[in-house]
Amino acid sequence: MTALGGPWESLLDSARTYPSPHNSQPIRVRVVDDATAEVFYDLDRGLPAENFGIPFGHVCAGVFLESLRVVAASEGYEVTERLAHLDMDFDAADRLHPIATVTLAPRAASEDDARLRAAFDRRRTNRRPYEGRAVPDADLDAVREAALGAGHTFATSTDADVVADIIRVNQETLFDDLRNDAVHAEILEWLRYSETEAIAKGDGLSASAMLMPGGALRFAMQHPGMWDAPVLGWIIKQIYLRTMRGVAQVGWFEGPFAGPADYLEAGRMFMRSWLELTDRGVALHPLGTVITNPRSHAKFVEVAGVDEKPPRMAWMLVRLGYAKTPPVAHRRPLDQMVIS
Numbered sequence: 001m002t003a004l005g006g007p008w009e010s011l012l013d014s015a016r017t018y019p020s021p022h023n024s025q026p027i028r029v030r031v032v033d034d035a036t037a038e039v040f041y042d043l044d045r046g047l048p049a050e051n052f053g054i055p056f057g058h059v060c061a062g063v064f065l066e067s068l069r070v071v072a073a074s075e076g077y078e079v080t081e082r083l084a085h086l087d088m089d090f091d092a093a094d095r096l097h098p099i100a101t102v103t104l105a106p107r108a109a110s111e112d113d114a115r116l117r118a119a120f121d122r123r124r125t126n127r128r129p130y131e132g133r134a135v136p137d138a139d140l141d142a143v144r145e146a147a148l149g150a151g152h153t154f155a156t157s158t159d160a161d162v163v164a165d166i167i168r169v170n171q172e173t174l175f176d177d178l179r180n181d182a183v184h185a186e187i188l189e190w191l192r193y194s195e196t197e198a199i200a201k202g203d204g205l206s207a208s209a210m211l212m213p214g215g216a217l218r219f220a221m222q223h224p225g226m227w228d229a230p231v232l233g234w235i236i237k238q239i240y241l242r243t244m245r246g247v248a249q250v251g252w253f254e255g256p257f258a259g260p261a262d263y264l265e266a267g268r269m270f271m272r273s274w275l276e277l278t279d280r281g282v283a284l285h286p287l288g289t290v291i292t293n294p295r296s297h298a299k300f301v302e303v304a305g306v307d308e309k310p311p312r313m314a315w316m317l318v319r320l321g322y323a324k325t326p327p328v329a330h331r332r333p334l335d336q337m338v339i340s
Helices: 008-015 053-074 111-122 137-149 160-178 181-190 195-201 214-222 224-228 232-244 260-279 288-292 294-304
Strands: 027-031 036-042 077-083 096-106 153-157 250-256 283-286 312-321
Touching: 008 027, 008 053, 027 053, 036 053, 053 077, 053 096, 053 111, 053 260, 053 288, 111 260, 137 153, 137 250, 137 260, 153 160, 160 181, 160 232, 160 250, 160 288, 160 294, 181 214, 214 224, 250 260, 250 294, 260 283, 260 312, 288 294, 288 312, 294 312
Parallel strands: none
Antiparallel strands: 027 036, 036 096, 077 096, 153 250, 250 312, 283 312
8 A cells, every 4th residue: 555644644544443334334435635635435335225324324423523523633633524415316327425524634632532542442332241331421511512512412222121222123124124135135245254354354343243143144144034933033032132141221413413413423423422422431332223124113113112203213222330340343444445
């Protein structure tokens, strides 16, 4: 790969660990000069089959922009953005959808910058079983403040019935999605059944990260009809459900979610909230498919008592709590992120 100008190689090599749906890593970057770069969303790495594939493409872009801001701030740079806010079209001839032009300017790094960078470096999606205890209310205040600052609210529930119902809805969502041919094909594209495959491809959902034996995962996902079988289906479901043990608390974000600008700012705020939780030792696992599946979304809204009034909606659901450190989700090398 051609050497990048200025600080970009260091910044992008760190920022590329941003989280993305199915670990698809759709963000691409073209370095213009030592201080300027263009950010794109690679439509070929998006999830168009999902009901909210386009909105969550922009959410992912917002997550990346916040990740880049945090990394840059810790290394002595302020990032300014010129945002495109263009509607995303997965059928477009140009497969690189413009997100923003970003510019760096020197600035002194603060202790808070270092704190958030340390949280960014530690952050992982945690699909392990949780420890059955809720997060103290005081540790959620930073998330509530981040949400309010962006015009959103962050709500949680520790009601055992509500939590159990939402975990049940999340389980049913996977079964329902596997019956949708387009979504099923999309899921299969991003599954990595062995650690060797996950390392080689550097993306996708690895069996180890999902805490499932590779062979069992392959069989279950390639034969979705078996999920309904009396005995084998029960076994497959139990393997999946064991990763959801110990959930004592769920949380969700509500706010404006009606266009590219809303989606991107939601992603930025979500990443900021995730880092605040990571800084406090809190594990988090987005349950995004509950949001993107129309039937599951309706059930979740009913169970949680959410009053959705456009342009506001409940656009992100998570389980949160405490769990052992999960396996690393592999990333593609920097030269596959940067546009020559």
